Amino acid sequence: MAREERPETAEAKVRRGLRRTVLTILAWVVSLALLGVWASTGVYTLAPGQEAVILRLGRYSRTVGEPGPQIHLPPPIETHAIVNTSAIERQEFGAHADAQDARKEAHLESAMQTSDNNLVILGFVVQYRIQNAFDALYKVSNAEAILRDAAQAAVREVVGRTTIDGVLSEQRGQVEAETEETLQQLMDRYQTGLAILAVQLQEVQPPQQVRAAFDDVIAASQDKSRTVNEAEGFANEVVPKARGEASELREQAAGYKAARIAAATGAASRFRALAAEYRKAPEVTRTRLYLETMEEVLPAVDKYVVEPGAAGVVPYLPLGREKVRREPPRIRTEPESPPGAAAPETRP
Amino acid sequence: MRRLPLLVLVLLATFSALVWMGGKGWGPLVVTQVDEQKLILVFGRPVSVLTTPGLSLRLPFVSDVRTFDHRLLYFNAEPLPIQTRDEERIVVDNYVVWRIIDPLQYFQSFPTGSSPAEAQIDRVVRARVRQVIGQKTLAEVLTTARVDIMKEIAEATNAGLKGTGIVIEDVRINRTELPSGTEENVYARMRAERQRLSRQLRAEGEEQGRRIRAEAERAALVLVAEAKRDADILRGEGDAEAARTYADAYSGDPGFYEFVRSLDAYRKVIPSNTTLVLPPTNDFFRLFQTRNVREP
Numbered sequence: 001m002a003r004e005e006r007p008e009t010a011e012a013k014v015r016r017g018l019r020r021t022v023l024t025i026l027a028w029v030v031s032l033a034l035l036g037v038w039a040s041t042g043v044y045t046l047a048p049g050q051e052a053v054i055l056r057l058g059r060y061s062r063t064v065g066e067p068g069p070q071i072h073l074p075p076p077i078e079t080h081a082i083v084n085t086s087a088i089e090r091q092e093f094g095a096h097a098d099a100q101d102a103r104k105e106a107h108l109e110s111a112m113q114t115s116d117n118n119l120v121i122l123g124f125v126v127q128y129r130i131q132n133a134f135d136a137l138y139k140v141s142n143a144e145a146i147l148r149d150a151a152q153a154a155v156r157e158v159v160g161r162t163t164i165d166g167v168l169s170e171q172r173g174q175v176e177a178e179t180e181e182t183l184q185q186l187m188d189r190y191q192t193g194l195a196i197l198a199v200q201l202q203e204v205q206p207p208q209q210v211r212a213a214f215d216d217v218i219a220a221s222q223d224k225s226r227t228v229n230e231a232e233g234f235a236n237e238v239v240p241k242a243r244g245e246a247s248e249l250r251e252q253a254a255g256y257k258a259a260r261i262a263a264a265t266g267a268a269s270r271f272r273a274l275a276a277e278y279r280k281a282p283e284v285t286r287t288r289l290y291l292e293t294m295e296e297v298l299p300a301v302d303k304y305v306v307e308p309g310a311a312g313v314v315p316y317l318p319l320g321r322e323k324v325r326r327e328p329p330r331i332r333t334e335p336e337s338p339p340g341a342a343a344p345e346t347r348p
Numbered sequence: 349m350r351r352l353p354l355l356v357l358v359l360l361a362t363f364s365a366l367v368w369m370g371g372k373g374w375g376p377l378v379v380t381q382v383d384e385q386k387l388i389l390v391f392g393r394p395v396s397v398l399t400t401p402g403l404s405l406r407l408p409f410v411s412d413v414r415t416f417d418h419r420l421l422y423f424n425a426e427p428l429p430i431q432t433r434d435e436e437r438i439v440v441d442n443y444v445v446w447r448i449i450d451p452l453q454y455f456q457s458f459p460t461g462s463s464p465a466e467a468q469i470d471r472v473v474r475a476r477v478r479q480v481i482g483q484k485t486l487a488e489v490l491t492t493a494r495v496d497i498m499k500e501i502a503e504a505t506n507a508g509l510k511g512t513g514i515v516i517e518d519v520r521i522n523r524t525e526l527p528s529g530t531e532e533n534v535y536a537r538m539r540a541e542r543q544r545l546s547r548q549l550r551a552e553g554e555e556q557g558r559r560i561r562a563e564a565e566r567a568a569l570v571l572v573a574e575a576k577r578d579a580d581i582l583r584g585e586g587d588a589e590a591a592r593t594y595a596d597a598y599s600g601d602p603g604f605y606e607f608v609r610s611l612d613a614y615r616k617v618i619p620s621n622t623t624l625v626l627p628p629t630n631d632f633f634r635l636f637q638t639r640n641v642r643e644p
Contacts, residue, residue, distance in 0.1 A: 058401040138383040140420040153522035213542035220546035224553030231557035235564030242568030246575030253579030257586030264590030268597030293611040302623040
């Protein structure tokens with residue numbers, strides 16, 4: 001434009017220069033505005049816990065994890081996809097995932113065969129989150145559907161290695177851990193980008209049709225411990241009682257021994273003393289002792305003095321009417337007296 | 349020089365527009381996304397295969413672009429009833445994870461799309477599942493050999509799908525079920541096993557209970573018997589000691605002992621209310637008689 005050499009008026013020259021400047025400025029302003037608008041389409045915002053995967057011309061470029069406003073080259077040069085990588089998702093499997101309508105399906109989902117070829121009804125929950133945003137978006141077509149089937153494959157594989165008793169009781173934790181591990185391996189193998197956080201067995205039961213038999217095993221187990229407890233209770237009662245009885249017998253015998261020895265010592269001492277006095281005056285002492293005894297014995301008895309050989313006096317003994325002898329109660333436990341050991345009793 | 353930025357801007361805008369058009373399937377640029385692979389056809393004839401993401405060129409107007417998935421694909425096959433080697437019937441439900449590794453072969457095998465491909469995979473997988481599981485016993489299918497079986501099925505399926513551009517990444521049995529009707533047999537067996545267990549537990553309880561009771565009774569018996577033995581030993585000792593003491597004392601004067609002991613015995617054996625018939629010549633009445641009769 002500036003090359004044209006035409007005579008111009010100074011006024012026209014100035015006007016043209018002005019117009020050109022205005023047009024140039026206008027072009028710049030419009031261009032920059034358009035550029036700005038275009039660039040602004042590359043602005044996006046990440047909430048905490050979100051990640052954005054940036055593709056440049058279809059190729060993977062980078063993953064952005066900083067929360068806040070971000071910018072990338074405007075589309076279609078670069079595009080972004082946002083994924084929540086911190087949210088914990090869960091999927092439920094088995095009987096109580098669906099209540100009424102899908103009962104057949106629920107049953108199919110939850111009945112599993114154990115290694116001893118029993119059936120067990122098992123519901124479980126898988127918790128997971130997206131660990132690798134790029135894999136989750138672009139490596140696999142339907143990550144959640146795969147997770148659903150893979151989880152069932154994994155749990156069935158593990159339950160298939162375990163006995164029904166193990167699944168029902170002591171190996172539950174092991175089943176959970178092994179399922180989690182197997183499922184994570186599958187997720188890694190399929191590059192789903194999912195991290196399995198937990199596999200929890202929810203309800204583990206024998207099938208309805210055999211539940212009574214399983215309950216009876218529990219009852220039998222309780223019966224067993226009850227029987228054992230009762231027996232132990234019996235043992236705990238009988239043995240101490242016997243121990244008490246044994247102590248009683250020993251103490252009684254010790255008492256008897258002491259009593260016998262004491263009695264013998266006393267009696268011997270008494271006899272010695274008496275004998276010593278007797279030796280000093282044998283005749284008198286003898287007579288005195290005899291008479292004293294008779295005085296004691298005879299007053300209480302019915303006495304008949306009958307001349308031996310006296311005719312007419314028939315000694316009639318009222319044998320049938322003998323009164324029961326009153327005897328003072330004796331508080332002595334004396335099994336049997338050895339011959340010649342009868343002690344002279346001290347009597348009033 | 350002043351126009352250079354404007355030029356750059358215009359070029360950039362043009363490029364962006366072309367990329368945008370490429371994304372829509374127009375123009376000379378082809379954008380292969382990271383999860384895609386593409387086939388460029390000219391008059392229906394495949395001329396190039398794009399398996400890596402990025403930009404490519406094509407002839408506009410006369411060429412056609414077909415897009416295929418580059419991701420892992422998945423489908424769940426219908427449950428399949430199978431008879432195992434030990435003639436158990438079982439229903440196997442499995443899923444297949446596959447991908448397209450050769451878009452050209454895939455396009456030639458399945459020009460109309462992915463559902464014939466899935467049908468083909470399903471057919472091959474079913475045949476292989478039936479074949480492989482038919483050679484195994486039920487126990488192997490359920491437990492030990494499960495992983496190997498799945499690997500074997502995947503390999504056999506891959507062999508069957510050679511030349512279709514498809515590779516099977518995994519075939520996995522997610523469910524095995526007993527066909528309806530045979531469950532009752534399993535339940536009966538389970539019930540029998542549980543009953544055996546119940547009986548065993550109760551019998552074990554009985555066994556332990558009886559043993560504990562018997563042991564307790566034995567212990568009690570032994571305790572008492574030993575105590576009785578000890579008691580008799582003590583009594584014997586007491587009696588012996590007493591006898592020795594008596595003998596020591598009485599042997600000093602046996603005659604006097606007899607006399608004193610006899611008197612004691614009278615006291616004891618003749619309690620009150622006894623009827624005694626005595627002759628007047630009795631020692632006790634001797635003086636009594638003499639005074640009355642002979643010396644008035």
